[in-house]
Amino acid sequence: MQLDELLKRFNQAWQANPVHDYPHLTSKRPAAVLIASQLIDGELQILFTKRAEHLVHHAGQISFPGGKYEESDNDIVYTALREAEEEIGLPADSVSVIGKLPEFKTISGFEVTPILAHIETPVDIDTQLFIDQNEVAEVFQVPLSYLMDEKNLLVQYVSRNGIEAPVYFIPYKDRYIWGATAGILAMLRAHLFNVS
Numbered sequence: 519m520q521l522d523e524l525l526k527r528f529n530q531a532w533q534a535n536p537v538h539d540y541p542h543l544t545s546k547r548p549a550a551v552l553i554a555s556q557l558i559d560g561e562l563q564i565l566f567t568k569r570a571e572h573l574v575h576h577a578g579q580i581s582f583p584g585g586k587y588e589e590s591d592n593d594i595v596y597t598a599l600r601e602a603e604e605e606i607g608l609p610a611d612s613v614s615v616i617g618k619l620p621e622f623k624t625i626s627g628f629e630v631t632p633i634l635a636h637i638e639t640p641v642d643i644d645t646q647l648f649i650d651q652n653e654v655a656e657v658f659q660v661p662l663s664y665l666m667d668e669k670n671l672l673v674q675y676v677s678r679n680g681i682e683a684p685v686y687f688i689p690y691k692d693r694y695i696w697g698a699t700a701g702i703l704a705m706l707r708a709h710l711f712n713v714s
Contacts, residue, residue: 519562519662521636524555527710528616528634549628550598551584551699553706554613555662556637563659565643566695567606570655580695582702583608583654584630594618598633606657607648614638619705624698632702660690666707671700 554565583602591597599610619632643657672687686700
């Protein structure tokens, strides 16, 4: 997928609906993640982080750069940009914000706003990013076309408190993107392609 197609699809009239991990409808802790695309060899790639193994919560899991909204943040978009700069050294002024998706409510009580953005001048993830190793073990990227391909999006339903809820998985090479991160990608796919 090219940037012009991404922009055209993202800015269409339809909207994705808010989504949640498990039935957790009373999230009160705002947070944001940055879905950052960049054009590499003619194809849009999305940046991901692998969380550090020593973390108490979600150790070793695949995620987008992001984190909790702080009182000092101007808004939720600023939160995503600040966290990306803190976690992986992605300068906020190198990123153009495309827009935001509806909140994604997580089982841990966060209401996560996904911010879609594009890195105007592509960065070499191995040499130009400065990873905070207290939070991030590595940065990698996946083609957007792969992430948006229906056959790569797996869904398993689990029961919690008597209610069935979907858990999404996207296998990629030797990695599994799952949980809230895969759920946010499913929401992005629903928005871009007007599917449920």
